[in-house]
Amino acid sequence: MMTLKVNGHDTQIDADPDTPLLYVLRDDLKLNAAKFGCGLGQCGSCTVIVDGKAVLSCVTPLVLLEGKQVTTLEGLGTVSAPAPIQRAFMEEQAAQCGYCIAGMMMRAQALLLRNPKPTDAEIRAELQSNLCRCGTHMRILRAVHRAARLMDTADASANERSGR
């Protein structure tokens, strides 16, 4: 039994310490945004955020997650209240089949957390490890730029509301 912090909630997990995080997310917690693609850490469709950094959940065993915060796409926003990164991907119609997109959004989110205004080259370098076979790369690039702008204005309006 271990305690796993996912999207702000503590959950008791009964699984072997070498169980990949992806299996627990999908099978036990029914958080199905992160996808099983290759199972080898080579395609990026299982990407989630752990303590602010993009991590490949298919090659991350539970034993590595003691005391860490896991964030999945479900933790960013909902259908009725999408997060900036989700809004941006929808507005740019960045998904074709959509299988890679959750991973793309999580890695892009991690990038924007540490670099709110990435250049084209920085986005390309960061998303290099996430594969898309439909070829929507140009839309994904635009979506990440759009998300950066959305987050910028969201921060500004939040600051206005809080009177800063």
Add this chain to the structure above:
Amino acid sequence: MARSPRIIASIVAVILIVGAAVVFATVWRPAIAAIEPPSPASFDPAVVKRGRELAALGNCNSCHTRQDGQDFAGGLPVPTPFGVVFSSNITPDPETGIGGWSEAAFARAMSTGVGREGQHLYPTFPYDHFTNVTDADNRALYAFLMTRSPVHAAAPPNDLIFPLDQRPIIAGWKLLFLRRDTFQPDPAKSAEWNRGAYLVDGLAHCGACHTPRNALGAERVSAQFAGGETDNWRAYALNDRAHAPVPWNAESLYAYLRNGWHPDHGTARGPMAEVVSNLSTVPESDVQAIAVYMADVSGAAKPERDRSAVLAQAEPAPAQADPTGSAIYAAACAACHESGRPLPYGGVNLALSTAVTSPDPRNLANIILAGVPAVAGERSPIMPGFADGMTDAQVTSLVNYLRARFSKEQPWTGVEKTIADARRTQTALFQTSPEPRNAPADPSQRDQP
């Protein structure tokens, strides 16, 4: 009988003058007049092509190109124990490169480490090997470099400790350590062996990384190929003390150097990935010659161990193995490294990995943290890096587990510090090194020269 003070003064004066003359003769080198950059059309295309192959054998681009920089335009910070030396621009730009260099100036730099203006060059530029390069090969290298696109890019000033920031000091270093013409053909050996020796001890400068250096940064002649280091990677021993679980031979060396991987040894990475990437573009006969020579250097294969014997030894997991390391290995590593999928896309069984049997865990730490990056435009092996997913303590558990499970060697000491160093240096390296290079899965697939 007391000599008169005048005679003593004369003797002292003579000694001083002779001494000054000796120092002057040692240190001073004339400038060679600058030339107008020769027109690319003035070079024979066949010689230029040969020069391209030689530049690849010499791995010139590895130091003389920095990340996001143009080929051969220099500016790469090369860390040394004495400070940072920035590689020079060797494109034919007349102001910041070697556009004003005559062939004689180029040949002098290669064989004696003196720049066109007469300044001594730091031995980060491995002229202690290049002194062996023939005039014909220097001519071809010159033709190749002088037909590249000139790039206007001045290298940042070096950042070296005093007094090593004074170039005349280098003359003293040369007096102590620069041996000219260290390659002499051995008539008792085959032409292929001699060709390999010429390349290895000359242009390819293998010893620059694989031979340990003394306190003044010179290769230790008595310990040739005993293993050295570069960019916080261990360059493995290539002599009879090599640590490879399955001993190397000429065939496996050829395949590894040519393709970048071998099923008994794994995939080249770190600075060696750039070397094999270059070697995939040169004539096969040269790679073959290097393999034949190096197989001889490493001596007769030790007690014959083949792959199945090594793998059989590694089967049982030790009972006292670190459970954290074991769990990490099972989830993060085994899916590729025990899948049985063939190389280069499957991972090598770690019982075959020299990184695990090596005297220190540096390379293992580097590869776990940074992975093997994909190469743009090529099919190549890739491995995800785990720097963002594992703490230093967790990497330590994994490294200790791999050592216990897959080698018969003593546990490593100082693993935590090695991992902290690896995290720091590998991050820095990715910001300065050329684009990640790996050997292509099949050299014939390469679409660029």
